[in-house]
Amino acid sequence: MTDKVVVITGGSRGIGRAAALAAAARGYRVVVGYASNKAAADEVVSAIQAKNGKAIAVKCDVASEQDILALFEAADGFGTLGALVNNAGIVGKSGVRVDEMSAERIQQVMAINVTGSILCAREAVKRMSTRHGGKGGVIVNLSSVAARLGAPNTYVDYAASKGAIDSFTVGLGHEVAGEGIRVAGIRPGLIDTEIHAAGGEPDRAHRLAPMVPMQRVGTADEIANAIVWLISDEASYVTSATLDVSGGR
Numbered sequence: 001m002t003d004k005v006v007v008i009t010g011g012s013r014g015i016g017r018a019a020a021l022a023a024a025a026r027g028y029r030v031v032v033g034y035a036s037n038k039a040a041a042d043e044v045v046s047a048i049q050a051k052n053g054k055a056i057a058v059k060c061d062v063a064s065e066q067d068i069l070a071l072f073e074a075a076d077g078f079g080t081l082g083a084l085v086n087n088a089g090i091v092g093k094s095g096v097r098v099d100e101m102s103a104e105r106i107q108q109v110m111a112i113n114v115t116g117s118i119l120c121a122r123e124a125v126k127r128m129s130t131r132h133g134g135k136g137g138v139i140v141n142l143s144s145v146a147a148r149l150g151a152p153n154t155y156v157d158y159a160a161s162k163g164a165i166d167s168f169t170v171g172l173g174h175e176v177a178g179e180g181i182r183v184a185g186i187r188p189g190l191i192d193t194e195i196h197a198a199g200g201e202p203d204r205a206h207r208l209a210p211m212v213p214m215q216r217v218g219t220a221d222e223i224a225n226a227i228v229w230l231i232s233d234e235a236s237y238v239t240s241a242t243l244d245v246s247g248g249r
């Protein structure tokens with residue numbers, strides 16, 4: 001058990017929500033970031049408080065540097081930062097080829113999935129690094145198996161954004177390895193969340209399930225279990241590494 005603060009971007013729904021509940025169950029004080037769905041974030045906070053956990057909801061669109069600064073200021077007021085889960089992420093409309101993509105779409109995916117994650121990590125490192133007087137901590141970056149597969153004819157821009165996250169996990173991990181901070185990634189496979197509906201194909205995960213060696217989609221809880229393991233001391237020798245949690249895909 002730990003009473004440290006964990007900041008989870010996009011903690012209001014899907015994988016982030018499951019990670020918030022799992023972290024709270026292990027004693028973390030959870031900062032639940034959300035982009036616009038306040039009701040969903042408040043529900044996560046209520047569910048945590050109902051089990052005597054501690055959580056606050058903070059609006060933070062990770063495409064906004066101002067929002068990110070406000071998120072970490074709120075976290076500062078809640079306790080000592082021990083972990084960041086860079087979970088917020090989006091896909092553009094599914095089934096769009098690169099020769100059909102608008103600059104606006106590509107920039108939005110990169111701003112949220114890549115720049116947002118790097119800026120959140122910057123704020124976390126400033127607080128957790130022993131170089132800055134911090135006590136160490138962990139950063140977990142949500143990648144995707146799309147980083148390996150490329151997502152042709154689906155959303156190559158999204159896959160490329162997650163490829164960037166994989167490089168970021170390696171590089172930042174090395175940069176802060178001597179400063180008490182571990183950096184790890186997770187590549188989820190097909191997980192049953194609302195992200196597929198956001199891409200215009202609600203049934204995508206279930207449609208592709210037969211292609212998964214384990215023949216099924218994964219649950220948000222199965223990703224959350226990997227997240228809370230990575231932020232725990234049980235993963236004390238894991239850094240600059242990304243774990244596939246994908247049923248073999």
Ligand code: NAP
Nearest residue numbers: 010012013014015035036037061062088089144191193195
């Ligand atoms: P989801 O169900 O669509 O939930 C997205 C979450 O991110 C929500 O809490 C949402 O907040 C938040 N969000 C969206 N845009 C944001 C922004 N601009 N700033 C801050 N927060 C934002 O997604 P998910 O499936 O749980 O995915 C979570 C992460 O796992 C993503 O990085 C995704 O790429 C990755 N992943 C998912 C799968 C999968 O199959 N589901 C597979 C591989 C990787 P609101 O509630 O306020 O909208």
